[in-house]
Amino acid sequence: MRHFTSLEDVSDINKLIKKSLEVKKDPFQCTGLGKNKTIGLVFFNSSLRTRMSITRAATNLGLSVITLNVNSDSWKLEFEDGTVMDGASAEHIREAVPILCSYCELLAVRSFPSLINQEEDYSERVLMSFIEHGNVPIINMESATVHPLQSLADVVTILEYQRTHKPKVVMTWGPHIQALPQAVSNSFAQWANAMEYDFVITHPKGLDLDRRFVGEASVEHDQEKALEGADFVYVKNWSSYQDYGKVMSDKSWQMTLEKLKLTNNARLMHCLPVRRNVVISDDALDSEHSIIIPQAENRLYTTQAVIQQILLNL
Amino acid sequence: MRHFTSLEDVSDINKLIKKSLEVKKDPFQCTGLGKNKTIGLVFFNSSLRTRMSITRAATNLGLSVITLNVNSDSWKLEFEDGTVMDGASAEHIREAVPILCSYCELLAVRSFPSLINQEEDYSERVLMSFIEHGNVPIINMESATVHPLQSLADVVTILEYQRTHKPKVVMTWGPHIQALPQAVSNSFAQWANAMEYDFVITHPKGLDLDRRFVGEASVEHDQEKALEGADFVYVKNWSSYQDYGKVMSDKSWQMTLEKLKLTNNARLMHCLPVRRNVVISDDALDSEHSIIIPQAENRLYTTQAVIQQILLNL
Amino acid sequence: MRHFTSLEDVSDINKLIKKSLEVKKDPFQCTGLGKNKTIGLVFFNSSLRTRMSITRAATNLGLSVITLNVNSDSWKLEFEDGTVMDGASAEHIREAVPILCSYCELLAVRSFPSLINQEEDYSERVLMSFIEHGNVPIINMESATVHPLQSLADVVTILEYQRTHKPKVVMTWGPHIQALPQAVSNSFAQWANAMEYDFVITHPKGLDLDRRFVGEASVEHDQEKALEGADFVYVKNWSSYQDYGKVMSDKSWQMTLEKLKLTNNARLMHCLPVRRNVVISDDALDSEHSIIIPQAENRLYTTQAVIQQILLNL
Numbered sequence: 001m002r003h004f005t006s007l008e009d010v011s012d013i014n015k016l017i018k019k020s021l022e023v024k025k026d027p028f029q030c031t032g033l034g035k036n037k038t039i040g041l042v043f044f045n046s047s048l049r050t051r052m053s054i055t056r057a058a059t060n061l062g063l064s065v066i067t068l069n070v071n072s073d074s075w076k077l078e079f080e081d082g083t084v085m086d087g088a089s090a091e092h093i094r095e096a097v098p099i100l101c102s103y104c105e106l107l108a109v110r111s112f113p114s115l116i117n118q119e120e121d122y123s124e125r126v127l128m129s130f131i132e133h134g135n136v137p138i139i140n141m142e143s144a145t146v147h148p149l150q151s152l153a154d155v156v157t158i159l160e161y162q163r164t165h166k167p168k169v170v171m172t173w174g175p176h177i178q179a180l181p182q183a184v185s186n187s188f189a190q191w192a193n194a195m196e197y198d199f200v201i202t203h204p205k206g207l208d209l210d211r212r213f214v215g216e217a218s219v220e221h222d223q224e225k226a227l228e229g230a231d232f233v234y235v236k237n238w239s240s241y242q243d244y245g246k247v248m249s250d251k252s253w254q255m256t257l258e259k260l261k262l263t264n265n266a267r268l269m270h271c272l273p274v275r276r277n278v279v280i281s282d283d284a285l286d287s288e289h290s291i292i293i294p295q296a297e298n299r300l301y302t303t304q305a306v307i308q309q310i311l312l313n314l
Numbered sequence: 315m316r317h318f319t320s321l322e323d324v325s326d327i328n329k330l331i332k333k334s335l336e337v338k339k340d341p342f343q344c345t346g347l348g349k350n351k352t353i354g355l356v357f358f359n360s361s362l363r364t365r366m367s368i369t370r371a372a373t374n375l376g377l378s379v380i381t382l383n384v385n386s387d388s389w390k391l392e393f394e395d396g397t398v399m400d401g402a403s404a405e406h407i408r409e410a411v412p413i414l415c416s417y418c419e420l421l422a423v424r425s426f427p428s429l430i431n432q433e434e435d436y437s438e439r440v441l442m443s444f445i446e447h448g449n450v451p452i453i454n455m456e457s458a459t460v461h462p463l464q465s466l467a468d469v470v471t472i473l474e475y476q477r478t479h480k481p482k483v484v485m486t487w488g489p490h491i492q493a494l495p496q497a498v499s500n501s502f503a504q505w506a507n508a509m510e511y512d513f514v515i516t517h518p519k520g521l522d523l524d525r526r527f528v529g530e531a532s533v534e535h536d537q538e539k540a541l542e543g544a545d546f547v548y549v550k551n552w553s554s555y556q557d558y559g560k561v562m563s564d565k566s567w568q569m570t571l572e573k574l575k576l577t578n579n580a581r582l583m584h585c586l587p588v589r590r591n592v593v594i595s596d597d598a599l600d601s602e603h604s605i606i607i608p609q610a611e612n613r614l615y616t617t618q619a620v621i622q623q624i625l626l627n628l
Numbered sequence: 629m630r631h632f633t634s635l636e637d638v639s640d641i642n643k644l645i646k647k648s649l650e651v652k653k654d655p656f657q658c659t660g661l662g663k664n665k666t667i668g669l670v671f672f673n674s675s676l677r678t679r680m681s682i683t684r685a686a687t688n689l690g691l692s693v694i695t696l697n698v699n700s701d702s703w704k705l706e707f708e709d710g711t712v713m714d715g716a717s718a719e720h721i722r723e724a725v726p727i728l729c730s731y732c733e734l735l736a737v738r739s740f741p742s743l744i745n746q747e748e749d750y751s752e753r754v755l756m757s758f759i760e761h762g763n764v765p766i767i768n769m770e771s772a773t774v775h776p777l778q779s780l781a782d783v784v785t786i787l788e789y790q791r792t793h794k795p796k797v798v799m800t801w802g803p804h805i806q807a808l809p810q811a812v813s814n815s816f817a818q819w820a821n822a823m824e825y826d827f828v829i830t831h832p833k834g835l836d837l838d839r840r841f842v843g844e845a846s847v848e849h850d851q852e853k854a855l856e857g858a859d860f861v862y863v864k865n866w867s868s869y870q871d872y873g874k875v876m877s878d879k880s881w882q883m884t885l886e887k888l889k890l891t892n893n894a895r896l897m898h899c900l901p902v903r904r905n906v907v908i909s910d911d912a913l914d915s916e917h918s919i920i921i922p923q924a925e926n927r928l929y930t931t932q933a934v935i936q937q938i939l940l941n942l
Contacts, residue, residue: 275404278399
């Protein structure tokens, strides 16, 4: 594995899961691996879990960390080729990326979609610019269309809690007040399809995700029917893919303790941040169903496993 | 000592002072103590001294440091229970704190009061949320009502400069143009009362601090009378506690070299930042009375002593 | 060398260049040199290359790094003496600098000019305040009038690529849409004059730089004539020094591949960030003439050489 931009970069998903669990058992096995090396964390967007967990993961491996908040520390970057740069952007990605690469042995990038231009977002222009113009490994800290560090933590968490060989995993849309990316949902669908799950996606009509990510998953528009017998319920809001970026807010889709009773005593998952009593009710979040905190904790170990594998391949 | 949220967490104040002076003599005695551990610095508000001194103190102990500026790096957090989160806050403290705790062995928090809702501020809602929902030691980097890292540095500085067994220490209100918290003043009063000082608080009428912090201190409304015979003059502005958050700006209370002449050649102290020629005049700040810079320098050693003791108890 | 504020602090420029090339060959020769020491990076302005390269350079030397973004992490500082601080500034530089010095063994400062008050800018008020009120070495990360870390990287880069003993080096003004400082141009002129270059500055009339920096350089107002026989073309915009801060935008001065054909197959240089197709055309930037990326990479090694030499003198 050179880059970690999506599931497609992972040659052996089970090996990566196993490595994550090893890291969790002993995070300080490889404290010398990153010696004299630096990872640059390039944030085009806000972050809490990702920022903290990747910093800690890098530190556990002896890597130095330089964080660049592009918008506040630096200036607007231009991604369009051939443009006359007489607007807001002061530097072109064609210069910025090679230079970041000459100061850092690894780069990690967070860049959300515009949710305005679907084609541009789904071409992963920002992330791909780092690959194209750079010469160091690139780690995706959530891009326009996927969030593989989250998905790896998700499948590791399911493995830790699953009681059957082939659990029923239901990803359900939840209401929200803002236009959110499809990245976490796309990515979870992609990874779930690669696992031995009975995988169901449920959402109101008109909220279909990109078929490339949905793959062979079952799609069910009746939430209650989807939840029947579920071992895991993964709640996530996303804005419309078809009517691109449109906010759909059907409050009846909020996850509640009442709905969780329809499941096979399912574990409740969410990538966070979660708006309480909008996406998921307090009674569900504060119930014994919830494995949201351990799910987030796993972000640390899985990220460390990813960096560790990349460092070993350098 | 598990947490360091106020004087009440300190079982032996003299031991902590002694430890601070030991750290000052040799800050590199325990460079391995923080090995493989990380302190997360969570800032809800701006900082210069606290940010720099705690980072340096942690580094001297071999701790890794992750700084989170909540407002710019992340998103607004919700502290109210049971609320429908359809407003500005994207994440609840009930999720944020346990997760920060899973990435960091220690957390330090800075959160100023609103100065609007006295009851909420004086309940220390933000700081207490970290204690309630977390499972790691919490260090107070200035909360709504107290600033114990400052106060510890203050009493250590007084010890270094005192010429008598029981010095007269006068905390005097100074004018300001903005509504400032009562935290530094409350906290200094609390710590001063625990020391063998002849402790006097002087301020215009209507600016009484919360009685819980004033304790047995003498309160004097005639500033000149209060300054007579003082060995230490601690200047600080605070907004009204009774008429909560109201700015009172009586320029005649500005500390000057002229007024310092009324004292027993007193040392001049201030927690900084200080607005020159508003709170204290240039001639006082630039006189030999001032020990403001060594007072600020002590922030480093006292903070290191606090972290050191917490690490030893982990 | 105690401080590194401009060329005037450098006693032996050739030794510093040689040291930079040694660092480039092996950046990990002195990983213990900064042990138990911290460099404070004080940014009054945005930065990408400088921020990243100095952080990495310090890390390579085993220094700890504390970054302070004055405007976002802290509050506005006052530089004027004797003022009544009842405005936006909450802390005076007379307090801030000594305190930063008590937490850090070295400080680096970035502070751009106002481009409004020439006298104030050219007195280097901010940078000089750090020297005046501090007691640790100060490194200039670009001040109102010079950017010596950039210039050192520039002369090292020229040395690496020069094919003759005395190369013809042309610094040409390029158009821009905003008022940019003269610092990079001043500084490059100053350093170029200290090297064995045939050094020519070309710019439209009315854009003369301060004579103290131009020194003995040839000044030519015909860009094409200046470019004839050039071995190195250094492009840079600056706003007017005489009509202080005025933006002059003569698009005909844009550097293009066509113009580079007039040269002796010159290397193209720029300090970055560069607005493509405003200052320099795509075809020039993407041509084999460009050594802009290696020039920026050298920022790392030259900065490390500077810090290394300062640490050795501590």
